[in-house]
Amino acid sequence: MIPLRIVLASLACLYPFSLAQEPKSDPDKTLIIISTSDIHGNLDNFPRLATLVKQYRAKYPHVLLVDSGDYFIGNPYVDDCEKRGEPLTILMNKLGYDVVTIGNHDLDYGQEALRDHIKGMPSTKFVITNASLSPTLENCFSPYVSIPIKGTSISVGVIGLADLQTTDVRRMTGISWKLPDEEDYKGITDRFRLHHNTINVILSHLGYGNDLKMMKYSPNIDVILGGHTHVMLPSGHLRTGTLLSHTGHSLSHVGVTEIIFSTEHPVSILSKSTRAVSLNEEIPDDPEVKEIVRRFSGNPLFNQQVGVAGEEITHVTIGTLFCKAIQQASHSDIAIYNRGGVRSKNHLNKGPVTIRDIYELEPFREKIVTCSMSKADIEQLILSKFMSPTDDEGGVLEVYCSGFSYQIMDGVTPSITSTLKNGVIYTVAMGDYLCSNFIFPQRGNGKPTGIDVRKALIDYLKQIKELLNPPPSKLPIIKDTTFAL
Template sequence: MLFRKIYFVVFVLLLAIFSACQSDKNMTAATTRVVIISTNDIHAQIDHFPKFATFLKQIRAENPHVLLVDGGDRFSGNVYVDNAKEKGKPMFDLMGKLGYDVATLGNHEFDYGEAALNKRISASSFPVICANMQTKGTSLQQPDPYRIIEKAGIRFCFLGLIGTNAVTHIPATNPDNVKDITFRYYKTAAFENRKLKNQCDVFIGLTHIGFVGDSLLAIAMPELDVIIGGHSHTLIEGPLRINNVLVSQTGSNLKYAGVTYLDFKGKKLVNKTYKAVKLDTFAEDAEIKAMVREICNRPEFKEKIGTTSKGLKYKENVANMVTDAMSEAADCDFAFYNSGGVRYNSIPAGDITRETIYRIEPFNNYIVKHRLTLNEMKRLILNRFNGLKNQENRRIDLFVSKGRYTILKNEEGEGVDVVFVDKNGNKLKDPEQEFTVGLSNYVNSTYDFIGKGKGENTHIPIVEAMEKFVQTQGDVNNQERRTFINKK
């Protein structure tokens, strides 16, 4: 697996180097330039919109022909967007104000459920496209697979694609949110739309499949002129050509914007290049700043609910607070919460507000209870650990309450056993001993273990469990480490 990955990376780099050599040889006297401004994986970071607006105004003042596009994942990451009266609406309002032309779907667009997403798409001032999903029989309107936009007399075709899990065949969201939607492999849908090349002057993949997926698509589908991507949070700072397809992505959280320059003689594309622009040096646009201030005018989220006199310096410290809160709220022996669900990696010393709690867990997950044996808890942890096929990427994924555990690895880096110690320091030995275990509904639905998709729904939101826990504790200062990896 490692050899194959290295081979693929080398292959992509060679293609990129070869393509780069072709970049400017046709550029002599281009008569028309079209600029595409791109964003991806904004994750509701609306505080960055005022600076982005200033940058956008500058680009539009300097260039008469500008398109503005987004590569998905607009939701999940800001308390005021994720908990708005109409979930997600502030993001679409801001994007509409800035004049987006087209966007694709990301996996986090489904975090609020079908009905909420349908409201946002139906009311959107810009089209949201996706070629590899079928919504028949659901409350979600079927998005168009592509959109052709004319700018300066040149026809640009944007093809929308979303990535899916190779096993579950759905995007990375709670399965309950997409249970009636059918998704297809992105390449299958892309190949079916190759004919679009004949209907436009520029063929662009607007994708949410990650950098590796974009690289594979560029190799397999040279009909594309440009791929504007998302999902992997990869920051591509300068022009990268793979199989002569210009591939871009701007990291995440609207820290950068992508600028793709396309030069034409008549309607023929003769040069293409790209750069990422860091936005932190731009002044804030007053009008957009006022919009953001109004969106954030929610006094209830500023309310202090506790303190941390020492601060929670690391992600595991924050996660410990989450799992401890779950255990207390649902009366569990142990609770587990996934690393990707912790969206606030540290909390500085000082007040803990309600906003802090919602920033940690923006997904509105709730607690599901199970009765699991020691062996079954071990399998839950090991299945997830070993599911990361590349051993360099293997890491602790599940944080724990009321105890600690150590994953034991063999020489190949595979997890082979888990040593559990309870809160009193006693090693757990009986493989058939049963425990009450709390999980988030996301882990319950997506992780591979004997109780997958089952368990008792407590109907206790994790944010409410955290709020009560912090209020009860008063001062939260759990600095201990509870998860470890060692060689056997």
């Protein structure tokens, strides 16, 4: 999971927001864009979001509700619904989203489920500009959307950009996409000029770093509403004429962007601002939407206790738990697991561990597979992932393990050492995502065991009863300072 990072800027904008404030401008000449991103199945704050949207629509005639992707994956009430994702479809349709793009996790249920989600929101426009879609998703997306502002000659142009590089390759059949480069960014404004829109908006699931590049190479885009990296910008960034908004994840906050325009000839934008609005108790629940959430959140199965955390458990310990559980369940020599497959939480709180906790940590319904691998194969897998980090994160430990240990020397050319032995062929347990998506000689050729990762976790926790953090071990990543000045 990409970690939450807070960008400290104008923290005063995090105060509870009230529509009791008098508008600074003529409501008829103001566009309000309410934006969400990286909802990840969180249902709890939809009743407050519904109230906020209703309040704005009652006060302003021009309001757009948009989302920048990753509405799926992260909540068992959504992920494990009989029809996967259905609660989000019903709620987003109920609130009347105007324009939506996709994130890398919105394909995790499969292309058919995403298609059904789109069909369940018939009044919403879905837009993706940097991808060519499969026949399954044909006619579901547009590369560009133009929305007229009623009563004016002004229109709002919207494109959608997504980073799909971590999407499971098994869900990408027939889909091709491209991460924009400098030349692509420079050409973005041409698309807006072609359609003669006054207000230009990008729904971006490219991440904070790529959004900054876009601002550098594509000046004078009016607004970028970003997501993917779970960044919080309390009052946004305004650079090169472009306003950038990021509002974290899990629907704790939403973006409220205000654009004041003139209808005089030539029509123009007079000002623009954005703020992250907390969906806290200061905003009352919408009763009708609250009832919909209650209907989907009543499964008693998720409250069953399967173990206990004797202290606050770190993400590394949770990752090791995954490995030990699948190693034992599959009777393998060693086990490895990808960091991104341990979802939802940076830690487990002290106290009971429930089935809901397990399902939140492993929302993908992975199966255990095994591969026969040598020391060189395993080290190649670990090191190849370390050597292809994202721009935002740098070199990051991507593989948890049990049955052995390793260290990486992070220098000009990273190297790896491990306790594995030469001349031995190991039976290695892993999740089927890692087997299909990481680069190593046995890629895609794992032997199915038929065992659910979730079941392995539950059985292992019931066996050990209490989960504790182990004593600190050697640092897995050693920085090479040989050439440091």
